[in-house]
Amino acid sequence: MAPDFVIFGAAGDLTSRYLMPALARLDESGQLPKGVTIRGVSQEDWDVDRFRRHIADRLATLHEDIPPGVVADLIKRLDYRQADVTNRDEVAEALGKSRGPVVAYLALPPRLFGPTIETLAGLDLPEGSRLVVEKPFGSDVESAKRLNRLLHESFPEQSVFRVDHFLMKATIQNVIGLRFANRIFEMLWNRDNIERVEITWDETVALEGRASYYDRSGALRDMIQNHLLQLLTLVGMEPPVTMSERDLRDRKVELLRAVRNFTPEEVERHTARARYAAGTVKGVAVPNYVDEPGVDPDRKIETFAQVTLFVDNWRWAGVPFVLRSGKALASDRHEIVVHYRPVPHLAFHEDHPQPNVLRFQLNPDRMSLGMNINGPGDPLDLERVELATDCCQQEIPAYSRLLLDVIKGDPILAIRGDEAEESWRIVEPILHAWAEGRVPMRDYPAGSDGPDLG
Template structure:
């Protein structure tokens, strides 16, 4: 028997992501036959009231699950609810009465709540004997605001839990294409000899969004793009792209190599921050032809806000494999398109035999697209049809939608199932989190002391012009800016 308790069960994350993911797993036969789902939140609801909300969530956000009315009814029969106030021990007594007392049975507590109440909840779970035996706790980001606060939260969690009970979730790690990064790196012999400073010119990792802050204005303004995206999603992608081959596929073997990359990232001085980072904030513009307001006019955002909605960074990794290879990181809201992409730009050929009429030849590149569609493209040069020799890019394209008709598993479903099965591979370990924050802290500190460094950019563009100059001064360009000669 497996018991799943969702703290914050009435919240936005629960209804948009977690409940639909659970239902999809149920429809596809991936849950324990004796699975029990208990929602927990401060609101006073009956089991039936909560079931109605769960049904609405599924009908609104789980269309891809393709479940039948009978399957929905069967799933709702597994659902219950208990009112929980983190400061009220009696509420946890009620919860305890609804959770299987057998410590050998799996229990998963998902904290889809603010980080300020992680510790009170875990403390009460511990005091009531709910985290003994085969119990696990999933915690959502943000886990801290800097290295110091993250260390304090982790230390407090470890007071009540063992490290192997803590599942720090980063939904980007559950994406199918991120999983394929491991296969691409470590199951293909032809790439390994090229995966180093001798053959790679630079690495670009971009996550661009067309949406603004939507209903998260108050939260986002206290967070910003650096904390919200770079510290977790982008640095996790960096660590996977740059890691050494692990000794095996066990969770700690993989995470050992990832943390080595994070520790090898060159720390920034204040002078480095001014030269190697760009931060921006979107102003009014148009996205897909529709006018949109500027960040400072978004609901919940102060009119004088200095929060960044765009970040570009030139990072470097000080180890033998990557010394001298820049890693360009970029993320932003209200950008020209929605895309998550990793581009490996290989070094140019040493000499072209095809004459000056060709113009500059763009070097070979490997483009790994995570969203909106998943693909891997290796761009090579080939002759265009016709007289003479005119070269152009040709892509060797692996389209995963066409390559396999197997069901695509959404990231939250994959991660929930891994947590239920006790697989820590795709969850962030405490030393990973600490190393990421230690690299981010000097950037945040320098920005706080630089009131003039925040650039503006038009919504619907690719960010501030300074982001283009960040690469141009080193003879590089972002993918969408490159013009073939």
């Protein structure tokens, strides 16, 4: 039976900017089951018509490419109930008497995750109901453990979806296919052949009015703790026995457990932080981060973070994994880059040809392999070439695929509870050392390539 899709926090930006467009694309592709009801729940004193107008206006403003007919069909599906998520009776009334399972999507501020979970736990939800939690899942190891304990009191792990839309991108999933369906790559996927791995998410966008969230988070928590560490697991994990949910997530957790727990001295050597100063990005003036509306300079929140991690296991011992993310930079760069070691001996004219580089570009989706071949003239000269392919266009966007997995009840690409805890275990020593001032806060002009880390 098709589930009731209930969005808590339906009046917020996440719903109109991501969830509704994703549902519209599912509907457009014919993959949104006809029996699925979509109900918004929020504290706003709205009726159904007011909610529908709000969503229609936001889609028209933010997603002009969605055909009007598709938007109209989606709007007809929408229902709305006003409720305080901490009030059990109001939430019970908002849910109504569902005939099938309920998908409860918490599009809420993190501070409301715990109270909402407690409220839902006190209700007799139909069998097969599931709970969807956006990032951030906790703020440190202990808070993630508390949240997991609270979830598991009422929801089995199979019914909990800690979601990360990054893992739904075609190129990310192609990392798995490239590694485990091609002997030529997996045989070379180790410390003997790979010199370093770089995982980068550089953005030209600045704060864009998100101070209420970002100035309490920063680049390390917002990007590296969840998104980039998830990419690290797919690059570094051992081959799973099957592509089942359990086998795949077991391997991801094993990789995270092998990531070295930094001492304060290692944090000083292997991490960097910075925040943007005034500058120009794509011809638009950007103010100093500390002068942005809503920013508290005393919090010393970074807009750029770089962390070099080490995986202490047989496959990866000694290989640096460089994770980097920043805002208000010169260009958007979203990629995983695998740098191979140089050949041990070269009989050509060039003393230092470029080593092979395997690159996964995440937006647009593209894979390439840099190689050296004989030049057109002297056969002892080398020429650099790139073998590249554009990844097949996804049938539906990443967020739509995420919601489809939730509706189907397939948690294979959701984050398991122990994954979330291990991710905080890796990041927590860095946060502590930064709070103690062990790593200086650098500056970089908005529109530059980032801070000088030399």
